[in-house]
Amino acid sequence: MIQHHALPLRAEPRLEALFQQAEEVILGKPRQLRLAMTCLLARGHLLIEDLPGMGKTTLAHLLATLLGLDYQRIQFTSDLLPADIIGVSIYDRASERFHFHPGPVFAQLVLADEINRATPKTQSALLEAMEELQVTAEGETRPLPEPFFVIATQNPARQVGTFPLPESQLDRFLMRIELGYPDAAMERLLLKGAGGRNLLERVQPVAATGDLARWQEEAAGLHVADALLDYVQALVAESRTLEETTGLSPRAGLALLAAARAWAWLAGREQVLPEDVQAVWVPVTAHRLGGDGSRLAEALLQRVAVP
Numbered sequence: 499m500i501q502h503h504a505l506p507l508r509a510e511p512r513l514e515a516l517f518q519q520a521e522e523v524i525l526g527k528p529r530q531l532r533l534a535m536t537c538l539l540a541r542g543h544l545l546i547e548d549l550p551g552m553g554k555t556t557l558a559h560l561l562a563t564l565l566g567l568d569y570q571r572i573q574f575t576s577d578l579l580p581a582d583i584i585g586v587s588i589y590d591r592a593s594e595r596f597h598f599h600p601g602p603v604f605a606q607l608v609l610a611d612e613i614n615r616a617t618p619k620t621q622s623a624l625l626e627a628m629e630e631l632q633v634t635a636e637g638e639t640r641p642l643p644e645p646f647f648v649i650a651t652q653n654p655a656r657q658v659g660t661f662p663l664p665e666s667q668l669d670r671f672l673m674r675i676e677l678g679y680p681d682a683a684m685e686r687l688l689l690k691g692a693g694g695r696n697l698l699e700r701v702q703p704v705a706a707t708g709d710l711a712r713w714q715e716e717a718a719g720l721h722v723a724d725a726l727l728d729y730v731q732a733l734v735a736e737s738r739t740l741e742e743t744t745g746l747s748p749r750a751g752l753a754l755l756a757a758a759r760a761w762a763w764l765a766g767r768e769q770v771l772p773e774d775v776q777a778v779w780v781p782v783t784a785h786r787l788g789g790d791g792s793r794l795a796e797a798l799l800q801r802v803a804v805p
Contacts, residue, residue, distance in 0.1 A: 505532055508766040513713075516564050516704040523560050523701065524553055524677075525693035526684030532764060533675050533781050534561060534649075538710070539717045539760035542672020542753065543628050543648040545613075545663075545785065552677045554651040555611055556695045561649070562607040565710055566703035568643065570605035574616035580623035584633045598635065603627050606643045610650035614661055621667055624648060628670040645710060665788070672753050673778070674785035717763035722755065722770045725805045729772055730755055732802050733779070742794060743787045754782045772804045 505528055507517060520531050534557060537544040546554045555571070562569035572583060585601035602608065603624070613621060627633050628648050632641050650671070652663065668674075680688060688694055730751055738745030755770075757778040762770045779799055784791035 505529065506765045508764055512704050512706065512709055513764075519564060519701055519704065520560060523693055523695075523697045524557055525687055526680050527553075527677055530675055530677055531557075532761070533673060533778070536757055536760040536764060536778060537673045537781075538565070538647055539714055539763065540672055540753075540756040541645070541714055541718075542756065543650070543670060545668070545671040545674040546649065546651045546677065547654065547674055548651075548676050548678065550653060552679070553694070554677060555609065556698065557677070558607070558609040558649040558651070559698055560701060562609075563698065563701045563703060565607075565705045566707070567606040567645070567647075567710075569607050569609070570602035571609040571611055572602050573611050574613045574620070576615060576617065578616045578620045580620055581635075583620070583623045584627075584635050587636055598638070598640075600640075603633060604640075604642060606645055607647045607649065610648055612653060613650040614652040614663055616661065618661055618664055621661070621663060624650075625667060625670065645714075668785050669747070669749065671785065672757060673781040675781050713763070717760040718756070720759045720762055720770055721768065722759070726770055726772065726775070727755075728805050729802070730758075730775060732805075733775070733798060736798050736802050737783070737787065737794075740787075740794060740798075742789055743791075746783060746786055750783060750786050754778065757782050 507514060516535075517528075517531065521528060524531055534544055538561065546557065548554055559569065559571075561567075572578075581601070583601050583603050585599050585604070587596040587598045589595075590597050610624060613624075627642060627646070631644075631646050632639050634640075679685075684693075734746045734748075734751045734754075737743070754775065758770050758774040761777050762774040765774070767774070776799060780792055780795045783798075784795045787794045
């Protein structure tokens with residue numbers, strides 16, 4: 499039997515059904531599922547870095563289906579152009595006018611698959627969309643759907659044919675997570691046909707219209723005590739003393755607080771605790787610290803005392 503909800507979960511039927519279905523598809527990864535959902539509840543974009551075949555694309559498609567979101571997948575390649583993402587104007591002879599044909603970025607959840615296989619110029623085409631929730635093409639600004647999320651996948655930089663994401667692009671992602679290999683028991687279930695992409699066709703939307711927006715608002719409204727703000731500030735300030743990195747920006751501090759609120763809300767709490775900050779600390783900060791970011795992030799947690 500597959501064990502569900504190893505982590506505490508808010509008692510809400512649709513939320514419980516969402517995680518139950520998700521854990522039937524992505525086997526043995528309750529924490530990664532929780533982090534991915536935390537990212538969306540915090541209104542952030544998610545970067546999943548791992549080897550091919552780990553379920554990155556399946557996870558993105560799964561979340562879009564369960565939340566009832568319009569979904570588009572963009573396969574990033576070395577010859578992908580910005581217009582392939584944003585869209586292009588095509589001349590219509592009948593009306594003697596150019597008409598804009600929206601690209602796949604005009605969806606509520608966009609999967610940027612293997613984003614680091616595209617050139618930096620094409621990667622940057624997502625910057626305005628991720629930050630401003632709009633795109634500008636041929637002098638005209640067009641709003642993107644609401645809600646709008648980017649889930650990007652990337653292969654490890656050591657793989658052939660990859661372009662490292664620039665720091666400005668990395669900073670647009672609220673979180674970076676890894677799925678990792680399944681344990682032996684879960685891999686045996688996969689080999690027997692349980693879980694995985696083959697179950698996606700059976701997955702049905704769980705969230706009703708307005709559920710996601712309501713969940714996001716409730717999470718954003720969780721109380722944060724001054725002592726917890728002291729803890730967040732101390733962690734961010736300590737990162738700026740490291741010689742190996744320039745330290746975390748104010749944007750990173752805001753991202754950390756938003757993610758901690760969402761994590762606490764999912765756990766059914768009415769206020770944010772230090773353990774909520776610690777739970778999301780590495781996924782929120784490691785990719786912003788650069789280099790061996792996970793090690794630096796873990797070290798910072800050890801150096802800063804909980805108030």
